[in-house]
Amino acid sequence: MRGPSALSDRLTPVLPPFPPPSLPLSTPQDGNRRLGLEEFMMAVRGNLNSRRMRVVDCAFDEMDGDKSGEISMHEIAACYDARTNPEVMSGRKTREEAHREFIEAMDPDGNELISKTEFLAFFKDISLCYPEDDAFINFVRSMWRRRR
Ligand SMILES: [Ca+2]
Numbered sequence: 001m002r003g004p005s006a007l008s009d010r011l012t013p014v015l016p017p018f019p020p021p022s023l024p025l026s027t028p029q030d031g032n033r034r035l036g037l038e039e040f041m042m043a044v045r046g047n048l049n050s051r052r053m054r055v056v057d058c059a060f061d062e063m064d065g066d067k068s069g070e071i072s073m074h075e076i077a078a079c080y081d082a083r084t085n086p087e088v089m090s091g092r093k094t095r096e097e098a099h100r101e102f103i104e105a106m107d108p109d110g111n112e113l114i115s116k117t118e119f120l121a122f123f124k125d126i127s128l129c130y131p132e133d134d135a136f137i138n139f140v141r142s143m144w145r146r147r148r
């Protein structure tokens with residue numbers, strides 16, 4: 001007769017016949033992990049809904065006078081009206097100071113050209129301060145002198 005120890009030798013743990021399922025790469029909610037065009041555009045647009053986006057798009061086109069796809073310092077100077085800056089209106093800043101700060105905020109990489117991405121990022125931040133679409137749109141429109 002074999003003893004209990006011999007019996008336990010034969011009772012090796014039974015491993016599952018298949019490898020354990022790996023952790024799911026995606027949740028049912030997002031379906032897949034590809035960065036689709038829509039997700040990319042959401043990341044770029046942030047909180048700019050389609051109405052706000054249209055106004056910002058128009059402002060960019062209006063400022064990009066030579067349609068180079070970037071706004072030069074010269075183009076900014078032709079369009080940006082620092083007089084509408086609340087701190088200029090209240091006398092806390094000169095128009096030159098406001099203008100310089102505006103450029104610094106718009107052109108974080110400092111290459112003296114404002115790309116569409118930089119432009120959108122600037123207005124995405126500003127958009128956060130305006131819960132109402134109309135107030136945001138009025139603000140954007142008030143920033144630019146209209147080219148005539
Ligand atoms: Ca341009």
Ligand SMILES: [Ca+2]
Nearest residue numbers: 107109111113
């Ligand atoms: Ca730049």
